[in-house]
Amino acid sequence: MPSPSTNKLANTSLLLGLGGWAAFVLQGCFDLTLGLILTLATAGAGAICTTILDVLPFILWLAGIVVGHAALGQVRHTGEAGRRRAVAGLVLAYSGIFSVILLIVILLILVAAGIKTGWLGRILPAFH
Numbered sequence: 001m002p003s004p005s006t007n008k009l010a011n012t013s014l015l016l017g018l019g020g021w022a023a024f025v026l027q028g029c030f031d032l033t034l035g036l037i038l039t040l041a042t043a044g045a046g047a048i049c050t051t052i053l054d055v056l057p058f059i060l061w062l063a064g065i066v067v068g069h070a071a072l073g074q075v076r077h078t079g080e081a082g083r084r085r086a087v088a089g090l091v092l093a094y095s096g097i098f099s100v101i102l103l104i105v106i107l108l109i110l111v112a113a114g115i116k117t118g119w120l121g122r123i124l125p126a127f128h
Helices: 008-032 034-041 047-078 083-117 119-123
Strands: none
Touching (some): 008 034, 008 047
């Protein structure tokens, strides 16, 4: 008896989760190198590229979450192979979104600490 086929949505979920992380890493590298040079050279017009790259990982991770849950439902219903791939895609996508939220919270805490200690208040008097 042939083995059951792998669910295509499970494969897609895994690829979207991996693609989101790849876009996240590339976005960071782009922002710190070529994006900075491009933004300075084009008087800010290069910020469009940076903005697109900033949003791309979220889009991929959100799509990975939706597709991963759909894949789990299909695997449960049809008995196809691919449950592990769907779960791996979900783990990658959820961990990506969680890590970015954590970075934003840490950044907000650091900004609040800067406002409280006064050094940011000297730079931006409206915050003091």
